[in-house]
Amino acid sequence: MKIVIAGCGKIGTSIIKYLCKEGHSITVIDQNKELINSIINVYDVGGVSGSCTSTVTLKEANINKCNIYISVTGDDETNFVSCKVAKELGAKKTICRFRDTDYTEQAELMRDLFGIDMLVNPEFAVAKDLFYRLRFPYSSEVSYFEKGRVISVEVKIPEGSPAANKTISEFVENNDSKIIVGAILREDNLEIPNGESLILAGDVLNIISTPENIDSVIKNMGIPYKRVKSVLIVGGSRISYHLSNLLFDIGVDVKIVESSTIRCKELAERLNSNVEIVQADGTNEQVLAEEGIESYDACLTLTGHDEENILISLFAKTNGVGTVITKLNNDKLVEILDKLELNGKISPKKVTVNQVLYFIRSNRAKEENTIEKLRMTMDDKLEILEFNVNGNDDFVSKEIKQLKIRPGVLIACIIRKGKIIIPSGEDYFDADDKVIVCAKSSVNSLDGILR
Amino acid sequence: MNYKMIFYTIGRMVKLFGLTLLIPMIVAIGYGEDFLSFIWTILIIESIGFIFTFRKPKDLEIYSKEAIVSIALAWIIISLLGALLYIISGAIPYFFDAFFEMISGITTTGATILVDIESLPRGILFYRSFTNFLGGIGILIFILAISSNGNINAIFFLRAESTGPSRNKMTNKVKNTAIATYIIYFGITILCFISLLLTGLDWFDACTLSFSTAGTGGLAPKNQSVASYGNLGAEIVITIFMFIFSINFAVYFLIFTGKILLTIKNEELWTFVIIFFASIILVTIDIIDVVGGFWNALRYASFEVSSSISCCGFGNTDYNNWPTFSKSLLLLIMVMGGCAGSTAGGLKVSRVVGLVKSSKQKLLQVTNPRKVLNVKIDGKVQDESFINSLYFYFCIYVTILAISTLLLSLDPAVDVQTALSACIATFNNAGPGIGIVGPLGNYGSLASGSKFLLSYLMLLGRLEIFPMIIIFIPSTWKKKKNIIQKNSYDLL
Incomplete structure (x- = not known):
């Protein structure tokens, strides 16, 4: 498939990395010429330097022949506009990344206004994951x-x-x-x-x-655990905002520690007043001790710096916080984290990559039983996919044991009219079912799991 | 260094090379000649390839360094293995001679040590031209074209084997670029073959000559090169196709994909065309008295200019008796060579354009130190590092030429003009020089040491210098991974 990616930031680069592995023909656009050069040197992609909202640049990237246009520059407005321009110039599908919380509320409007096929809001997705x-x-x-x-x-x-x-x-x-x-x-x-x-x-x-x-x-299984009823969040990022909203709705105590006064005020304005916001430097151990870190069930470190996040997480761990989750942008630090026995980690990059990948996969499949969701887990070794079953396929209504399933694929779950079925050999697929499948190799369609 | 991956890559190239030997073998069988030597050679090559590729390495990661080293070693090993056929078949019994002939073929140089070419069996002659064809685009690029997707480091291979300062891909993916390159290469070669058939050559001559033209190699199956045919039509066809093969293949790709407008902006192309025709006119005027008549002069001038500028090395006359100006001009355009991304040799026109333009700017800077350097090629500003890389390349180029000329002068058989022209001709993969190594002469009378030196020069020229030097730098072989580079991949 022909894919054009605008913006080679953290997220752009990791999307490039995964899409390259899947063998797509990719062109990247960025204003920074040196960055483009270094990406071309490493990945098997073509590159164009220039503004992704300009028709000249987009035409140079052969936008008229592209199947999917992905705009992941750091600027929301640029992304929206460039998606619209790309679509006008002939891009078949567009994916747009946005971050501003204002747009979260009017996402549907923006989608229709700019003709965007998929909106990606990494911060919200990460919050939901958390x-x-x-x-x-x-x-x-x-x-x-x-x-x-x-x-x-x-x-x-x-x-x-x-x-x-x-x-x-x-x-x-x-x-x-x-x-x-x-x-x-x-x-x-x-x-x-x-x-x-x-x-x-x-x-x-x-x-x-x-x-x-x-x-x-x-x-x-004898795994001890305690339900999380109170959460301390260090860093008042957009993720923290979305997460606080979600947690507050189910009645979890949330406290956010953020050093910037302005950001604290913004958060205070937007969040329910029962969410406690503390203006203090989260990297300061004394501050955390004073805020009673040891009494929390969970501590999330969501500042913008990986190193700070790791240090705070270590501090939380030594203070006996049961669940500690560290936000990491740099994949290389993950190994260090494992050595420090900090098991909880989250990578915003990966969450976005998951979203983009499933969209691209489901666009590649010709059949109607499209992918509803795709997750890569277990060190990217396992893919869990959710499919919609189309009534016209020949495998519909056949018992699973009669189907020849490819090795390395497992049918985990069938969801029929809201009922969840853990399948045995006697079960079957029906039209409008949703099927969850585990696979070792990449699968594009439900047909693809059959031999 | 990922040694296992280097061996594996070399092994794959060797195996593929062994398989291509089947084609000249079929020719040998067709002519009822001895084909056992082919079978032995193929068996040896394949078994060595098999040993190298016996175990697929787990760690497939390679970087620029590994790619360069594997290319350099693969070319040396393939040259050694390819020379076996000459030795086993008894066509060229001496090792240095066989090695020289093989390298001359595979690097598309076209210099020969053979005195009596026509006495060799046709299968061997076919093989000789066939090596020109193989070396023209590169063997590894063929592997890239047929191998599976997803090798993210393939770009390093593509760069190491293709020619010119900026090795840009025609398409987004290395694989597609490699396929496109080969389609263009095969397509034009077939056109050349058909045109030669139409001029009345038999299929064997048409086939070998089109192979040698395609790789701009210049190994003809006759003692007197193209002059032996005395066929004006064939000379015109070869002149045109040598010119065509010296143009960047990306130009054909753009024309093919309907972007002719982009080719008009290509400065390298126009510079090349202008120099090409200007040289023909100058040489024609210069030799008009020597060869007798305008048409004769035009015939020889256009052929020899096309042969020199493409670094092909065919001859349709002996230019040793031409005026010095013409000979010097031919040597000079030999140094410049064809366009980047073609099968031609030499410095490449794009390098010359960059060097001339930036030198002009630097000169202006002397008169006004506050002037900002502004070197534009194809309307795009070139950054300082690119310009510096051109100067660096040129500097090493001149150094190697000077040292090798000095070393070659140790050979008692050569005079000054032979020494210099032989070095220029082999280093630029052109083939014949001036003096005893002239267009209708050969390198056979040189000492073994000289042949070895010139063999090395040919490899240096074909792989654009760096790979063949890097393998002699001890730090290249340290097992330690290049950590800085490795990390920078993910930190981007």
């Missing part, structure tokens, strides 16, 4: 499907867990739990398991089920 992470604090990554009615979590099996040294079917039968193990990660090797696969202590399991089922399974 929200689910706090709901399932034992999981290092949470994916949610069907408005949170189906959840996928990742948990590490501790030593001496009742689940250890059992096969999956043994464990499931013993506990009468309705779960699907989507993948087992053992020493960097990802396996899509079947009922006979053995669970060992130290494995990382991907579990898919409804929220209630997951909670009970976690208990049975």
Whole structure:
């Protein structure tokens, strides 16, 4: 597919990286000529330097032949305008990134006004991700499907867990739990398991089920956890704003520590007055101690600096905060974080990449059973996808055991008329079902999981 | 350094090279000649390729350094292996001679050590021209074209093997660029072949000559080069196609994709065209008395100018008895060469354009130090680092030429003009020089050491100097990964 990406910032570059791996023909646009040169040197893409709102630049990037135009410059207005210009010049689909919270409320209007096919708001998406992470604090990554009615979590099996040294079917039968193990990660090797696969202590399991089922399974696995009822957020970014709103709605105590006075006032104006906002330097240990960091169930470090976030997280951890999540922009620091035993981390880049990738994948598939959602988890080794089933396909109404499913693919869940079915061999796909699939390799359509 | 990946890449190139030998083998079988030597050579090459590619490395990451080193080593190894055929078949029994002939073929130089070319079997002669064709665009580019997608580092390979200062891709993806390059290359070669057939040459001559023209190599299957045919039509066709093959392939790509307007802005192209025709006119006027008559002069001048500027090396007459001005001009345009991104050799017109333009600006800066440097090529401002890289390249180029001329002078068989012209001719991948290595002469009378030196010069010229020097720098071989570069990928 021909893709044009405008803006080679943090997010632009990571989108380029992933799309390159999928073998698309990519042209990048940026005003910084040196940046363009260095990207061309590293990735297999073409580049044009210039303004992405100018028709000259866009034409040079062959916009008239492009299937998808992605505008991810740092400036919201530039993104909106360039999407409109690109569309006028013949781009088939446009993706636009925006960050300003004002636009969140009028997103639909902007979408119609500028003819944008997909709006990406990374901050909001990250906030939503964090929200689910706090709901399932034992999981290092949470994916949610069907408005949170189906959840996928990742948990590490501790030593001496009742689940250890059992096969999956043994464990499931013993506990009468309705779960699907989507993948087992053992020493960097990802396996899509079947009922006979053995669970060992130290494995990382991907579990898919409804929220209630997951909670009970976690208990049975002997993983201790405490519900998060109070959260301390360091850094008053846009993510903090969106997250506070979400948390406040379910009655969690939220306190935001932000050093900029102006930003504090802005937040105070916009947020409910029950959300506590503290104007202080979050990197100062004394401030955090005074704010009672040890009494919080969770601490999120969402400042703009990775290094500060890591330090604050370390401090929180030593003060016995149960759940600590660190925001990281630089992928290379992730390894350091693992060494420091800070397991909770979130990368805004990755969240955006996930969103963009599924849009591109579902546009590539010719069939109507498009991808509803795509998540890459387990160190990008596993993909969890949600498909819509089209009534015309030949596999509809056939029992799953009769279908020839590709190796490395697992059908995790079928959602029929709001009912969640954990499928067995006798189940089948019906028209208008939603199907959640785990796969090791990239899948574009539901057809693609069949041999 | 990712040694495993280097070996693997070389192995793939070697294997592919071995397979291409099947084509001259079929020709040898067709003529009922000895083909066992082909089979032995192919077996040896394939087994070495098999050893190299036995295990696919886990770590596929390569960077600029690995790409350059693998290209340099692969060309050396392929030259050594390719020379085996000459030795095994007994066509060229001596190692240095066979090595020289093979390198001359694969680097598209077209210098030969053979005295009696016509006495060789046709299969071997076909192979000789075929190496010209293979080396023209590059073997690795072919692998890029046929290999799978998603190798993000492929750009480094593309750069290491193609010619010219800025190696831009025609399309977004390396694979597509490689495919496009090969389609253009094959397409024009077939046109050349058909045109030569129409002039009345038999298919063997048409085939070998079109191969040699395509790679701008210049290895003809006759002792007297193209002069032996005495066929005016063939000479005109070759003149035109040598010119066509010296133009940047990106120009053809643009024409093919309907962007002819962009080619009009291409300064390199126009400079090349102007110099080409100006040289023909000058040489024609200069030799009109020597060769007798305007038409004869035009015939020889256009052919020799086209042959020199494309660094092809065909001859349709012996220009040793021409006036000195013409000979010097031919040497000079040999140094300049064709356009970047073509199969021609030399410095490349785009480098010359950049050097001339920036030198002019620098001179103006002497009179007014406050003047801001403003070098525009194709209407775009060129940054300082690009200009500096041109000066750097030129500096090394001249140094190598000077040192090699000095070293070649140690050979008792050469005089001054032979020494200089032989170095220029081989370094620029042109082929024949002046004196005993003239257009209808050969390099056979040189000492073994001289042949080895000139072989190295040809490799230096074909891979644009740096790869063949870098492999002799000890720090290249340190196992340590280039951490700064590696990190910078993700920090972008």
